Amino acid sequence: MKNFFVILGGMGSLATESFVRLINQRTPTTSDQDYLDYLVVNHATIPDRSTYILDHSQPNPGPQLVADVQQFSTLHPQFFVLTCNSAHYFYPEMAAATDRPILHMPQLAVEEIKTINPSAKRIGILGTPGTVKTGIYDHFITEAGYEIVKPTPEILAETEALIFEDIKQKGQVNPHRYHEVLRRMQEDLHCDTTILGCTELSLAQEQAPDHPYSISDAQSILADKAIQLALQGRQKEASQS
Template identity: 65%
Template structure:
């Protein structure tokens, strides 16, 4: 099906830029469909998923600019999908937001900024929060993808210790990306250390693999900001609004 024909059959849709990694993208789609209010097939949202799994690792490049640069692949995906004219883009990778400005410059179509949107939700999740902890890939922690938004919203940023960074990296890369499984005990231990040792009021899951861990191992009482879960709800809200626009027109 060419772009013109697709536009004629699916006028109001959005594009999900995924594959970073694929299991996290699958989690996003699963939650998106589960939470969308439906009674029949036609009630689900119209969207395209780009599972570009071969994009070079974002955290590796952030930590070492001698590594393969994912920017060209990310920008090319934006340019290709923009030809289909989606209403907006969803970027399912926290570390990929390091390249957000280059991606947004490549299109007039808005790209939802997951870290920014997630931090804005803290006031609803835990209004009394002051000390906001962050866990994610080493690249996300190093370059401060979340730092600006945490501090601009008046919170104190609490970074993970080197021990917690290494334990988080082990869960993300060795368990989830490599083995395709979530170690619930490891995930819960990370949250426990951030809340009890680092004295955080709430912990931001700054990696979509951690969001997958939350989906599969939610049996804990630690207050969290699940960035991917939040962007799922934002996608549904905007997707349903697109459908209403279509009806009104």
């Protein structure tokens, strides 16, 4: 198989399923052969990223993420996508372990804000405590000229409950809780656009999109970029044959 990409997922599995669904739904198709070629690595047993980021005495997922990149690089994919925001904490080590590109979801999500909301100035970030507190998004937000708005402890706690209790533990989205954290980011903290910096939040957006708030959905943007690159690779191959 040529011109395929690798989805590094399983963090969590429901969010990875949502990402694959987006890829298939958004790819222009009229037959089976129009769908994209990709491998899904659902490495669900990788230790929790946020837990380790906040407490280095906990199991470190970094070596397993690097090992996955090394293992699947031997198949020569066109590129990798990493469907976990918190896992981008380990991006430098992962990128150093391969000669294949790894798309950077936080960077893409910030770059897309200029299209989503051209007048935006204050950008909120929602995600796991590990993502929010270690500033995985911060550099990209400030470099783009925006003001960073972090959630209050109360909003972060509600977001954490949505991610870990509702979705990861119960396997369901709580639309009211999802809409409420978005409302509080926009109305209470005056965010112009809020980044969904966790793929479980992207799953919530997929299932409960009926709200009026401006968001930058990192996983959705990553899916669009993956489709664009995969189709370009297919076109290049066709032109050379």
